Amino acid sequence: MDSGRGAAAASGHGHKGGGGARGEPRRRRGARTGGSQRRGALAAHGHRARPAGRAGEGAGMNGNGVWRRTHDNGSLRPHDVGREVTLMGWVHARRDLGGLVFIDLRDREGVTQVVANPQESDSAAAAAAQVRSEYVIAVRGVVAARPAGTENPKLATGAVEVRARELRVLNPSETPPFSIADDGPVDEAVRLKYRYLDLRRPSMLHRLRLRHRAAKAIRDFLSAEGFLEVETPMLIKSTPEGARDFLVPSRLQAGKFYVLPQSPQLFKQILMVAGVERYFQIVRCFRDEDLRADRQPEFTQVDIEMSFVDRDDVLSLGERMIASVVRETLGRDVALPLPQLTYAEAMARYGTDKPDLRFGMEIHDCSATFRGSQFQIFAQALAAGGVVCGIRVPGAAGYSRREIQELEALAKAAGAAGLVAAPLDPAGVRGPLAKHLSAATDRELRERCGAGAGDLLLFVAGPAPAASAALGRLRLDLVRLRPELRDRVGFDRARLSLVWVVEFPLFERAADGALGAVHHPFTAPLDEDLGALDTQPLSVRANSYDLVLNGVELGGGSIRIHRHDLQQRVFAALGISPGVARERFGFLLDAFQYGAPPHGGIALGFDRMVMLLAGDESIREVIAFPKTQSATDLMTGAPSEVDPAALEEAHIRVRLD
């Protein structure tokens, strides 16, 4: 720190006392100057551990009690010329021309140029010369039109400037560790440590504002639709399903724990039994799982539940809400109703249950074409009950051997056994596959994939879900890694491509072979599949839905089971005995004995929603105080050890191994 450079610098300001505060030299320059403390007597300074010996502040330095801000820094226009104004804010930039000093003064609303001219105010000019980046200052002066030719069209306020009569430093600032004004790339760890400075940057303030506007749009929309915002508890009973819980020890009940909610799922269903009919909450949820760009241990959901509705009612509500949010934040229209894909279609055409529909390159099932093929790889896969899937990469027939190998590596990383590449010339398929194709199958293949000369076909053979999933990943990798493809496949990054994915399976086979709920155990099966519930549970489709935006799962929901007999059958299929069900969900089952209305709902990831609206690739950008990938808070240092007495009271003994 104070390395002594410029030790003499803080001396010798010819300060004029005249009502103006002087800029206060920053610590680096001023620390060694010694001298008396002429600090203002006010308490405002008392708690600031500034180094001793700084040139003192004048009597007028004590905060902003005397002045009142009249305008923000984004609002002055030519019609304000001649008006006496008081502005406050942070020093965005200072340009000292020697005598004449320009200060770009920034606050939340914008930037206004302040001019300090010694011919107009000696004291203001002297103070302005001492000011540095990120000092908080107050300026009193007169709005003037800028001299012809010096207007700045880049600033909303660029036609005018404020001629300073008085300038006060309300608070000096250390040199910030990174530029607030530049708003350029900075290592994320540094940004997180100094999050208060990071958030000060205009782009981050914009994100906070965007988030607020999205939340407000949601509240306005749902309120108008008759929803009640109801809060649910944060300290709740553990229900061992799904993600790992965050534990909260109970002091009063030794050895027992609350957990933080993974979602308000049970409570919102209880609220339906309670007759609330239309509930929503913008609510924090907690899941102790590994982090990703779109996953934080605490995140925010828009949680919605409605009574006396069917699936279409929920979808309509959900998509109208999203359209409203997009309109209120981006001013863009979303065409309704949104398209719907069944889960089966999504998997077949895009290899994923959250397809990115901003571009084509769909997956084609070419199994029929290759049935009976002499090409061993395909023949074996088909004989084993698998499939052969392909995608057409337009204009990629010229990819080199090396490029193809890179694609194969990606496919293998995505779970494919291999990748067969077939470039097309005007005569048809070339490459290793060509000699195993008759003219008829060659043509059939091209027709099936919509491919022509110059295109590249990529095939994966294997079990149905794995083969299409691998191609689905490859499809995404291709537009990510090969920019030249984006135009050819119609990829538009700015598009908002919303789609409902419906009819998920009700159950899935877990790794241990047990049957598990894809969504949660209160999800209703589709009526038409009820018959198979006890005989072929894996074939039963759920009355559920996910909302997908640009390949990101925004959220999902379902129509719930509200009848006791059906719930028993689902529990039975899941292998949840009545005793276990009672232990885990007893209060919900009890509630359902007293007249549960038909109901359903949806929960949307609010952070992800705002991230996509902002065009960001990580929800950390739209969370004011996010955690790192290792779930630490670099600003506060959480998590940390706690006072042993607190552990004692919580009946916790810590063991490290």
Added chain:
RNA sequence: GGGGGCGUGGUGUAGCCUGGUUUAACACACCUGCCUGUCACGCAGGAGAUCGCGGGUUCAAAUCCCGUCGCUCCCGCCA
């Protein structure tokens, strides 16, 4: 739990692959002086880095190797 990327003055980067002409370079920021119409102000001067940390190889390590820490992307995980 596993795989990949990154870590060099305050910030962003180059240098690393191929060890030695590097006294670790550049831009921005910072400090000093000059400068009355700038808005990427300009000009001149200056300070600031034992190259994340530890160990090893070598005559010699920012550079090669091993370990470790931090950040990050992904797989697993996330009903």
